[in-house]
Amino acid sequence: MNTEQAIQRWNRYAERYTANYDEQGDIHRVVLLNPTIFSLLGEVDGNHLLDAGCGEGYLSRLLVKKGARVTAVDFSQKMLDIAMERTPQQEAIQFLHGNCENLSFLADEQFDGIVSNMVLQDLEDYQAALCEMFRLLKPNSTFIFSILHPCFVTPNSGWMRHEQLDQQYWKVQHYFYEGEYHQLDADPPIVLYHRTLTSYVQAIRQAGFTIETIVEPKPSQDMLRKYPQFAEDLHCADFIVFKLKK
């Protein structure tokens, strides 16, 4: 799939993808991703941040509430239109149309931090995107990104029932496959790219980053009380979040 096709797909999918979002994003963001990202980010008051692949912009808006100035980039114009509709105080966020694999219209070393929430598994040239994030960050600054956990979310992975043991198991297949695959339960099917954890780590190091930490988010007891369906996330991680240092 080329970039133009990827953009068209996200444009077509944008309304449906964002229909279940509130000001905190969707339920996976509320339970797993937001607590992790905000604890890794720490204090952002006064910082100029890039939200790379901002989608409908909920994270940018939360960052602005914490005192940051935000530039938000997405390659789907439809996503940006939704983001702008949902952002009453647009002056606090600069929404820009751009491809995270090549943001040459943005100057070097201008951001105090970059976040990219669930985007790197959606784009083809993740090495180029990592190099762009490195270029755009001020020295000693951090890049935080989340992706589907590549060890568990693989082509054809999913829950399956073991009838004799009467238990659910998470099935992993094709872990070493690298490339495009389709999640067929969405309409249109979501196109994702699988890479091994090794490939991600190699690309991170080749871009020039060091890994400060990784987090595999799991639901807190508090969240489990509110959202008991997330008990299944105690068996294996849906996501992995990297905090990288330039």
Ligand SMILES: C[S@@+](CC[C@H](N)C(=O)[O-])C[C@H]1O[C@@H](n2cnc3c(N)ncnc32)[C@H](O)[C@@H]1O
């Ligand atoms: C899974 S959504 C996540 C959106 C948002 N970060 C969030 O957490 O709600 C992925 C987003 O990345 C955007 N995207 C995918 N590839 C991109 C690329 N190469 N450059 C810029 N945006 C991209 C899509 O248009 C979509 O809005």
